[in-house]
Structures are given as C-alpha cells and as structure tokens.
Amino acid sequence: MVVDASLTFLALYLAVIIRPFLPEFPYLVPVSQITLAQILYLIVPSVWVLTFLLSSVYDPNRIYKITDEVQTIVIAQAVASLIFAGILYLGFREFSRWLFATFFVFNTVFVLGWRILIRGIFRLWQPPSRRRRVLIIGAGKIGRSVGSMMQNYTRTGLELVGYLDDNANKNKIESAILGTVSQARHVVEKYNIQDVVIALPQRAYGQINKLTITLHDLPVHVRVVPDYFSLALYRASVNDFGGIPMINLRDPALNDVQRLVKRLFDLVVGSFVLLVLTPILLLISLLIILDSKGSVIFRQERIGENGRIFRMFKFRTMVLDADSHRDEITEINPSNGRILFKKRPDDPRVTRVGRFLRRTSLDELPQLFNVLLGDMSLVGPRPELPWLVDQYEPWQRKRFAVPQGMTGWWQVNGRSDKPLHLHTEDDIYYVQNYSIWMDIYILLKTPWVVLRGKGAY
Structure with missing residues (x-):
C-alpha cells in the first residue's frame, strides 16, 4: 500500500x-x-x-x-x-x-x-522461506494431487514429509506412507509436523472428527480438502453463509466482468479481422465453386456453451455425400466399445481445394460470423459434434462451461494429432485457468501453429 x-x-x-x-x-x-x-x-x-x-x-x-x-x-x-x-x-x-x-x-x-x-x-533470486513440514492424511487421488502440487512449489517453504493411509498397497507413491490414520498424533510428534492436510475420500469422512480431536492440543494447522471438487463444473469455491462454510459446485466459469471483456474483445478483434480478410474470403469462395459441386458455406450443428446447439459455418471442404462415408473414418475403442473419431490425413471425403483449406486452416474463417453473432468466441474449446457429445463422460462436459472458440489451448498444443473427444484435458485446463491474457497468448500463437501445419488435415 x-x-x-x-x-x-x-x-x-x-x-x-x-x-x-x-x-x-x-x-x-x-x-x-x-x-x-x-x-x-x-x-x-x-x-x-x-x-x-x-x-x-x-x-x-x-x-x-x-x-x-x-x-x-x-x-x-x-x-x-x-x-x-x-x-x-x-x-x-x-x-x-x-x-x-x-x-x-x-x-x-x-x-x-x-x-x-x-x-x-x-x-x-527468491529469499529462503521458513520451512513448514507437511503431513497429508490420505494417499488416494486427492492426497496425491495435493502432494504433487506441494512438491512443485517447494520454494514456498512447504516440505512434504509423507502420507498416512490405512491401505498399505499405496506405498508405491513417491513419498513414503509413514503409518496408518490412527497413528496421526504419533507421526506429528515424531516428525515435527507443522501442517496437516486431511485428504480422505468421502467414505472415510467419519474419521475427520476423530482426527481433529486427536490433534487439537498439538501446535499444528489442520486443513481439509473436501472430496467434492471433482463434481464441480468449473472450480469449486467456499462461501460464508451466516458463519456456515458452503462449497459452491456450480460457480460460472466466467464472472460478469470477464464475460463482458471477452465479448467486447471478440467484437472488436473479430470485426477488424473480418474486414481485413474479406478479399481472401471472396477468393476462396470462387475456388470452391470451380472445384466441386455444392454450396460454398457448410453449415453444421455443433454444441456450444452450456450445451446449446447452434449452426457453425465453415468453407465446404468435402464432397456432397460426405456424411454417408462417416463410417470409413470412425473406429471402435476396444476398451469401452465407444466410437472413436479422429481426423485422418487420408480422409477420402475431402476435395482438392478442401485439402488445401484444411492444411492452412482457411476453412475455419467463416466462423468469424459465428463470433460476431455470439454463437462462438475467438478463443475457447472447439464446438463439438452432438453425436460425439452423447458419448462424453460427465467430467468431459466441463469443457462447455465457457464460449466455444475458433482456436484454443488444445489447438495450439497438438491440434488434430489428438482424438477429438477422448483428450479434453487441454480444454478443461483452459476453462480452469481462463484470463483475457491467455486468450491473447493463444491468438498470437495460433498463426505460428497454422503455418507449421502440424496436425491440420
């Protein structure tokens, strides 16, 4: 100040x-x-x-x-x-x-x-931080996630001493299991622990009261990581309601200010880019007409923000009866029997001009009209096909918590080399770490990725 x-x-x-x-x-x-x-x-x-x-x-x-x-x-x-x-x-x-x-x-x-x-x-040059020795109670998925994050931020002074867990089979994790949950007091005193993080699964929540009573007279900070955050669509937040802490599992991915800034950014930048690229759009339209029969613009139903269906615009890159050949490019995942859709460089449905447009990503340019209409954003997870969304796992639907975009974190980190609906981790990373600066970074990186042509077909 x-x-x-x-x-x-x-x-x-x-x-x-x-x-x-x-x-x-x-x-x-x-x-x-x-x-x-x-x-x-x-x-x-x-x-x-x-x-x-x-x-x-x-x-x-x-x-x-x-x-x-x-x-x-x-x-x-x-x-x-x-x-x-x-x-x-x-x-x-x-x-x-x-x-x-x-x-x-x-x-x-x-x-x-x-x-x-x-x-x-x-x-x-970071000055040395005061060391705080941390014990995590629970070596399951939640506990390991906390431990991994803690080891990535050792510069903050946090030192992960180990875990407590009643399941001896979890000894394969990087940090050793120092004992069972019932030995918490003994381990805290023996290893001079300053912070205890309780990361037990829901079925073991009955032990939290007992642990709190056991450690109440020791000079340690006790924190609980609830096993509810996996249910959150975006990032769970804790609010105080008359002195009662409440976990909000359905906070919107974007607050009102972020949504306003993102929309204004889309309108200003999208309008400018569309104006500059108008001659190129007209030239591409002419080439498509000369190359094959059919309309210039291809309209396809896609899933947008919060599951809303809209019609996405693209330059037509396929023959007229492309949908009848869809079975030729789909595979069945042997592990769960689900249909696996992955773009192929030898897709038989793509026209000559269409192959060039896909390689250069010029087929995506008409989506600037979707951006101006509010159906899409310049940056965000790619809008998905409805028949693929029907096969999503519940956790994968988190990617629809923000406006879907022309380019995104997934596209600048692999593009079509990754299956469309099985590798949504990059999209969810974008949702959970959104900022307007991240949008600008992705937009600046996109031309370089397009010029390389990696994963575009």
Whole structure:
C-alpha cells in the first residue's frame, strides 16, 4: 500500500512537471506551468489505495498468479480513475484533461511495473522461506494431487514429509506412507509436523472428527480438502453463509466482468479481422465453386456453451455425400466399445481445394460470423459434434462451461494429432485457468501453429 501510494504521488508530480513540455496535439492548449491544489497530492494516493484495497488488489489469494493480479489491477485502476474524475468534476474543474491522461499513463505503468519487477526478482533470486513440514492424511487421488502440487512449489517453504493411509498397497507413491490414520498424533510428534492436510475420500469422512480431536492440543494447522471438487463444473469455491462454510459446485466459469471483456474483445478483434480478410474470403469462395459441386458455406450443428446447439459455418471442404462415408473414418475403442473419431490425413471425403483449406486452416474463417453473432468466441474449446457429445463422460462436459472458440489451448498444443473427444484435458485446463491474457497468448500463437501445419488435415 505504501509503495502504491508513493508511486501514485510520483505519477501525479511527474505529470504536472511534464505537462508544459508536451508536444502539440489536437485540443492541447500550451501552458508555461501548472499550479495544482496541494490537497490533490493527498487525495489522489488515498483514492488509489482505498480502491485497490476494496478491489482485493492486496489479497494474496486473488493475486497469486500474475494474470490474475494484472486483471485485478487494470479493473481497480479504471474504477479509481473514474472516482478521481468525479472528484475533479465536483471541485477541481481547472484540472487539465491532458494532465489527467498523462497521470493515468504514468500511474498505470508504475503500479504494474513495480509488481512485474518484483516478481522477476523473486523468480531469479527468491529469499529462503521458513520451512513448514507437511503431513497429508490420505494417499488416494486427492492426497496425491495435493502432494504433487506441494512438491512443485517447494520454494514456498512447504516440505512434504509423507502420507498416512490405512491401505498399505499405496506405498508405491513417491513419498513414503509413514503409518496408518490412527497413528496421526504419533507421526506429528515424531516428525515435527507443522501442517496437516486431511485428504480422505468421502467414505472415510467419519474419521475427520476423530482426527481433529486427536490433534487439537498439538501446535499444528489442520486443513481439509473436501472430496467434492471433482463434481464441480468449473472450480469449486467456499462461501460464508451466516458463519456456515458452503462449497459452491456450480460457480460460472466466467464472472460478469470477464464475460463482458471477452465479448467486447471478440467484437472488436473479430470485426477488424473480418474486414481485413474479406478479399481472401471472396477468393476462396470462387475456388470452391470451380472445384466441386455444392454450396460454398457448410453449415453444421455443433454444441456450444452450456450445451446449446447452434449452426457453425465453415468453407465446404468435402464432397456432397460426405456424411454417408462417416463410417470409413470412425473406429471402435476396444476398451469401452465407444466410437472413436479422429481426423485422418487420408480422409477420402475431402476435395482438392478442401485439402488445401484444411492444411492452412482457411476453412475455419467463416466462423468469424459465428463470433460476431455470439454463437462462438475467438478463443475457447472447439464446438463439438452432438453425436460425439452423447458419448462424453460427465467430467468431459466441463469443457462447455465457457464460449466455444475458433482456436484454443488444445489447438495450439497438438491440434488434430489428438482424438477429438477422448483428450479434453487441454480444454478443461483452459476453462480452469481462463484470463483475457491467455486468450491473447493463444491468438498470437495460433498463426505460428497454422503455418507449421502440424496436425491440420
């Protein structure tokens, strides 16, 4: 807070100094010097710190990842600027608009820049953290996931000592099982444990009360990882309801602000790209007409966000009776008898022009109209065929928690080399880690992947 207040003060001070030296711009009135009310040097830092405080900029749980921190700061910066503009309108109307703009630019660079700098310093040289020895009770899937994450973040000072589990057959995991659940107190005292994480399956929840009573007088922190998060469509959250903690399993993947930003981004970028590519779209349409019979645009029912069915547009790349040959490219998974659909480079249904369009991914361009209509987004999991969705496992349906996209995390990490409906882990990773910065990264990476042509056919 002190650094933010100091940098905001500095940004205002520099803006006042630089204002007389700004080059000529439209509506810029030349001034020899700026005289600013001294009270503003107190008001402005206070507004910024209070707004940041109320916007959870200083909450470690909200800014653990740099993408979350940047997004939170950008929103808080916008809110603080609106409040400042209101204060200027009510009491300081002589404040220059160009001075306001200069201050805003300086302040944004300062409050973001010093955080990025500090993160870089910590990445290159992180001071030693106070060690905390951790014991995980439960060596099942949940416990192993917690342990694996803990070992990936050893720089935070967490040291996984081992597990407790009543199933001796789980000794093959990387960290040893130190005993049974009933030996928790003895193990905590013997290995000088500071943190205990209870990660038992639902059927063993009766032991939690007993464990809590057993450890209540020892100097350890006890945390419980509920075995309900696998049921969550997106990421489960814990809310306080009159002092009662409640786990929300159906939180939306995108909050209202993220959804608004994503939609505005789609409209602005999608409209610009469509305008630029119009000559190419017309040329491709002509080539399709000359190559084979049929319509230029192929419309196909796909599953969109939250299971909604819509008609997706593509340039036609197949012969007219392509659906009658679908059995030639499907296989039966011998493990579960399900139909396995995987794109093939030798698909007999693809036309000559269609093969080129698929290799270059130009057949996907008409989906820009789906983006503008709101059926799709520029970035997101690919909209799936209804007959494939019918064979999804329940966990795979989580990929429909966000708008489906023209390109996505899956496409820039393997594309058609992976079966469409059996490898949705990449899509779910995108859902669980969404940010507008991730969308921008995927869009920037997509042209390189397309040019390589890997997995496109």
